[in-house]
Amino acid sequence: MILIIGYGNSFCGDDGIGPCAAELLAERELPGVQSIATHQLTPELAAVISLADTVIFIDAAYGPTPGEIICREPPPAVSSAFSHHVSAVTLLDSAEVLYGRRPQTAYMYTITGGKFGLGDPFSREVASALPGLLSQLKARIDQCMSLPLLSTSSSI
DSSP states (O other): OOOEEEOOOOOGGGHHHHHHHHHHHHHTOOOTTTEEESOOOTTTHHHHHTTOOOOEEEEEOOOTTTTTTTEEOOOOSOOEEEEEEEEHHHHHHHHHHHHSSSOSSSEEEEEEEEESTTTHHHOOHHHHHHHHHHHHHEEEHHHHTTTTTTTOOOOO
């Protein structure tokens, strides 16, 4: 199963691009794909992450070039301690520690934004980047579906 987790504050302009992308992918009802749109990453997500073969995180960050899409693999964890800040890396490590399994692959898609004020709509650049982001995500999903040993079960 491929798990998409889009996170950010939908009420704060470009910060809502992660949940928006996750919701749009969910509407496509892709076989073997589960999408979660959430305000923030929480420790409870480790359970569903432990069931995934691949997890794709989608988030926004302030950057010099609004609308830029950056894909990278999560960096190694620097600490295994729990805190009030939960990162993608923390969740991947928690899935392994708590449930004995972590996804085979993980990716972090970050969209740089410029407008993060309460009540702001998406900036023009981020709104224009959304179709390209969805295309990149669909291509990544297709690539991950072709990997050996990947389950296509979407029941959780």
